[in-house]
Amino acid sequence: MRQTITISFASFNRAWAAWIGDRLERRGVRVVYLRWDSPAEETLVDLLRGLALAEGRVLILVSEQYFQLGPRTFAEWNEALREVVAPDPAKFAAVSVTGTAVPSAVAVLAPVDLTNMGDDEAERRLLDRLELRADGRPPDEGRRGPRFPAAMPEVWGGVPRRNTRFTGRDPVLTDAYRLLRDSEPGAGVVTLFGMSGVGKTQLAAEYVYRFGSEYDVVWWVNAESRVSCRRLLAELAPRLGLPTGDEYGERLRAVRDSLRRGTPFSRWLLILDGADEPDQISDLVPTGPGHVVITSRNLEWGAHNSELLEVRVYTRDESIAFIRRRAPRLTDHEADQLAEALEDLPLLLDQSAGWLNDSGLSVEHYIELLEGGVDQDVVRVSADFPVAFQTAWSILLNTLRDMVPESVALLRLCTFFAPGFIPVRLLREMSHDDLPEQLRGLLDDPLLWNRAINQLRQYSVVRLESHEVGADAESSAGESVYLHRMVHQAVARDMPGEERRDFVDVVRRALAEADPGRPTDTRSWATYAELVPHLPYADVLGSTDRRVQTLVLNCLRYMYFAGEYAAGRDLARRALDAWHELLGASHPRIWDLTYQYANLLRATGRLEEAETIERAAAEQLRQERGEHDLDYLRVLSGLAADVGLQGHYAEALALNEQLYPAYRELLGEQDARTLNALNNLGFALRLTGRYQEALEIDRRTLEQRRLVLTGRHLWTLFSEVSYAIGLRLLGRYAEAESIQVANVREYRLVAGETHQDTLRAEHNLALCRLRGGDRAAAGTLLAKVLDGFERKLGDRNLLTLSAAVSHSCFHREHGDIDLARETGESVLARYEQLLPQGHPFVVGARVNLALVLRNVGEWDHGLVLIERALAEMTEAVGESHPYTLGCAVNTSALRSLVGDMESAAELSRITVVRAAEALGRTHPLTLSARVAHAADLRGLRSRPEAAKVEQEALADLEATLGSHHIHTVSARVRNRPYWDFEPQAS
Incomplete structure (x- = not known):
């Protein structure tokens, strides 16, 4: 065998x-x-x-x-x-x-x-x-096998030394080997093409060392010019032992004839490195039994009987591995950061990592230096990549300028878009009136445009992403191009100041004309998502063009509605600084911008900053324009949201009760702004615990929004969630879930799975299912919602924290008590950092944590926490607010556990009275208080009274929720009820 x-x-x-x-x-x-x-x-x-x-x-x-x-x-x-x-x-x-x-x-x-x-x-x-006998079966002398790796091919010349740090690239090397091995005689030509700095030469050298033992001749030729290519090919003649004279032409003819015939060597490999001009040297590429590997920025080699293999930037894993070899002092995380900043371009990774390895500079500081543009002082030229990046690109730009000047103009226009994917089609689609002379022909003439695009593509300066496969480049070039970040920097640094001013204005106009003008319409969001990254590169904040300023405001509004809060906040802050200087402090656009900025501050949890800005703006507008001015009312509505989220519920309600009639008087009942004011009034009523009144307001808002805005508008869908929340808070669980199921389906269709309002809708659906008894479905959805909020908004957003509260409460009763405690403590700590002491959310988080302590047997600790929470909640929202009543239900339970029966019974009695007055006799919270009071009476051995209270409560539970509802069943077996604090964050 x-x-x-x-x-x-x-x-x-x-x-x-x-x-x-x-x-x-x-x-x-x-x-x-x-x-x-x-x-x-x-x-x-x-x-x-x-x-x-x-x-x-x-x-x-x-x-x-x-x-x-x-x-x-x-x-x-x-x-x-x-x-x-x-x-x-x-x-x-x-x-x-x-x-x-x-x-x-x-x-x-x-x-x-x-x-x-x-x-x-x-x-x-x-x-x-391997314990194989050396004198066993004799070698097959008639079979030519691979050469011993330590032995050089018989003819070897010009090959760069091997890069011992060479990393990855196995798929490209394997493809190149396969294409050459399987090629027909005379057709073994492969071109490795790609942008400058991507590592084409290194890849060709590695091919030589990896597969060179299969050849008798390996000859490397610098093919940057026809002259050098001819000379180096001719120099192969004496190495092949060809009898020729000293004249290059004679030697060259002899070499090509020898390679074609395969004598004296049939296994030969020729590398033409840097062959960027196929028209000049394609006739010099030999045919025959051997193989040719070409490196080039020019993909036109495909028209010269060569197979094309694109060399792209490293994969991230390859980048990290390469950086770690080049700079061993860096960690994997630091290498990942550097690769991200340099977009995985091998030449820059090599030069930057080499410099970093010998310096004490942190990667973070180094990246800050790079953001100003690649500088010779922060890269190190190595033997493996001998040409500095900026130098390489300066040479290429000069070449392009001589051949097709319009290609350089187009490339410079691209630098006023963000690097990466650039929608150059916007330049073609914009109005071409009053264009600079040097751009008019480029943008007006389709043939010239395609010639410029194809010239950049031909030299691998850009990639055509939209039409690269199976398309006619002559007719479809120019939808979108990909420009590497470092190429972007190199071209920008090379641009004259006068061109910079003209070109940035053109790109600003192109972006402004692409504005759909509908930032609240989800169908426009893909367009805005494409436009936003380009705003800083086009310096739109420095423009006095009204259309460009409108673009900025619309983009900010889109970012708010799409949940891009942090990025929107930063853009708005920069816009305020720029426009104050450009337009003056009282320009109408400043008020619009101030409102957008405050919205984004509030959405990112910076409530006090938002309040300060809006109080000042409201006072100035009131003095200048009076109380019936729309800008004043809009700022006042923002201020109401600020104070409401800071826990000042009465002030928020008072402001909203003022705003709704003012909007109705100015704009009418059905204006979208009036309906927004009505929506905010409903939310303010819910914050103050007036659930039934809030429900009626939310119902009216929903009906009017369906009529005015259609059923799938974001604001209509938002009102559906608010209405369903109101139903749930009133104990109408089945109705709430029915509405919420349909609403979630619509949200996913209209806004997408990851939108913050979709997650808000799913959060309410999970709570509806939990109240309805479907614990498994509720738990799965709560985990999904929390993960979604954390990914979308971060772990310190109020919506994220609201989901974390629900997640903790669920695990306290139905899952992992340790996870519930860990989450509850984390939520409390984050609320304390975000909100002032005594805020209802901070106090409510303590209420929930006290329940965890109760469940793990730490009754005394839990009692201290809940007593403090009861006092603080009473002070914050009053003794009859649902938050305070729920806190009292939990406090009486802990008093009972530690043996303070009389105090527990007295508290539960008072709570029943207050809950009945505030919420009604059959509200779920009132029913919980009544069941709890019955338990306290039994603890005092007042059995007849306890039985009477219990029977009446059970009867009302069955009538209200049904005999099989989980709350009814739980009360029937005398499980003491508890109350989960639920923050109303929106």
């Missing part, structure tokens, strides 16, 4: 694997090649155990690159080798093809060294390590 050996090797050492495999196959051994990979998500122990399952014996090629994939630490390798390999030494063997340090536990593999010797001795050592 044939013996099988599996060779495990790093791609870097493929030549060794091929030679060893060939030597073994000649001895009758069946060889399986297994390229070693080390994905970060799998442990080394698991990877080695998987390797141990390979067929036959496993031969590991020990090298520096084998152990650096990942990258992994030597400590990890040592542990894994001892755990997996040491117990089964017969399964593994190893040969060493490196002289550098390797993990100490590699000793368990007993590797034999194959370096610094000839092929005969290396083969003898290999066979001896």
Whole structure:
């Protein structure tokens, strides 16, 4: 039976694997090649155990690159080798093809060294390590196998030294090898194309070292010009032993004829590096049995009988691995930060990481320096990437300017968009009146436009993302292009000041004309999402054009409605600074901008800042314009929201009771702004605990919004949620859930799964299901909602905290009590940082935490916490507010647990009276208070009175919620009720 050996090797050492495999196959051994990979998500122990399952014996090629994939630490390798390999030494063997340090536990593999010797001795050592007889089956002398890796091809010239830090790129190398291997004679040409700095030359060099042992001739040619290409090809003649004279033309003809015929060598590899002008040198590319690898920025090689392989920037994993090799002092996280900042461009990663490794500068500080543009002072030119980035691009720009000047103009226009994906179609779609002379022809003439786009694409300056595959570039070029961040910087730095002024104005106009003008319409959000990133690059805040200023305001409004709060807040702050200087403090647009800014401050939890700004604005507008001015009323409505969210519920209600009739008088009953004021009045009533009145307001608002705005408008959907919340707070759980199910479906369709209002709707649906008894569905949805809010808004947003409160309460009763406690304590800490002491949300978080303490047996601690909460809640919202009544229900329970029966009974009695007056006899909270009071009476052994109170409460529970509702069933078996604080954040 044939013996099988599996060779495990790093791609870097493929030549060794091929030679060893060939030597073994000649001895009758069946060889399986297994390229070693080390994905970060799998442990080394698991990877080695998987390797141990390979067929036959496993031969590991020990090298520096084998152990650096990942990258992994030597400590990890040592542990894994001892755990997996040491117990089964017969399964593994190893040969060493490196002289550098390797993990100490590699000793368990007993590797034999194959370096610094000839092929005969290396083969003898290999066979001896595998216990194969060297005098066994003789080698097949008629078969040409791979060359011994330590031996150079017979002809070798011009090849750069190997980059020992070379990382990744296996798919491209494999594709190149496959294309050349499978090509027809005379057609073995592959072009590696891509932008400057992407590593084309390094990739070609690695191809040579990885596969060079299969060739007899390897010849590297600098093909940047026809002259240098001809000269270096001609210099191959004497190396091939061709009888020629000294004249270049004669030598060149002899070389091309020799390569075409394959004599004296048929296995040849020619590299044409930097061949950016195929029209100038395509006739010099030899044909024959050998192979040609071309590196170029110009994808026009595809029209010259070459296969094209695009070389893109590194994947993020490749970037991190490369940076760690170039700058070992950096952590994986720091390497990830640097790769993100440099967009994974290999040349810049090499030069920046090299500089960083020898400096004490932090990655964060270094990135700040880079944001001002790549500078020679913060990169280090290495032997592997010898041309500095800025220099390379300056050379290319000069070339483009000479060939197609319009391509440079277009490229410069692109720098006033954000780097990355640039919607250059906006330039074509805009009005072309009053354009600068140098741009008029470019934008008016489709042929010139396509020529400029294709010139940039041809030299890999940009990529056409929209139409790259299967499209006619001549007719469809120009939808969207991709421009790397560092190319963007290099071009911007090269631009004259006069062009800068003209070009930025053109891009501003293009962006303004692309404004849909409907920031609240979700169908326009994709357009706004495309426009927003380009605003700072076009310096829109410095424009006095009314259309551009309207674009800024509409983008801010979109960002508010789409939940892009932090980014919107920062843009609004910069806009205020710029427009105060540009327009003056009392310009009408300043008031519009102030309102947008305050909204975004409030949405990001900066309530006091919003209040300060809006109080000042309201006072100034009141004095200048009076109380019936729409700008004044709008600022006042923002102020009402500010004070309401800060816990000043009475003041918020008073302001909203003033605002609604004022809007109705000025604008009429059905104006959208009047309906917004009515909506805010309903929310203020809910905050003060007047649930029935709030429900009626929300119903009216919903009906009017459906009539005025249609059913799928965001504000209509928002009103549906508010109405469903009101129904739930009044105990009408089935009605609430029915409305909320349909509403969630509409929200997901209109706004998407991750929108904050969709999450708000899902939050209410989860609470409806929880109150209805579907605990499993409620728990799953609560977890999803909390995760969604944290991802969308962060963990300190009031909506996120509201979801965290519900999540904690759910786990306290139906899940993980430790998780409930951890979440409850975290919520309380975050509320205390965001809100003033005594705020109902802060106090309510203490109420919920006291219930957790009750459940874990810390009754005394819980009682202290709940007593404090009851006093603070009473002071904050009054003794008859539902928050205070619920807090009292929980306080009486803890008093009862610690044995203070009389005090517990008295508190529950008072709570029943107040709840009945405030909410009605059959409200769920009143019913809970009545059931709790019955329990306290039993504790005092007042059994007849307790029975009477209990029977009446049970009868009302059955009539109100049904005999099978979870609250009714729980009361029937005498489980003491509790109250969960639920913050009303919107």
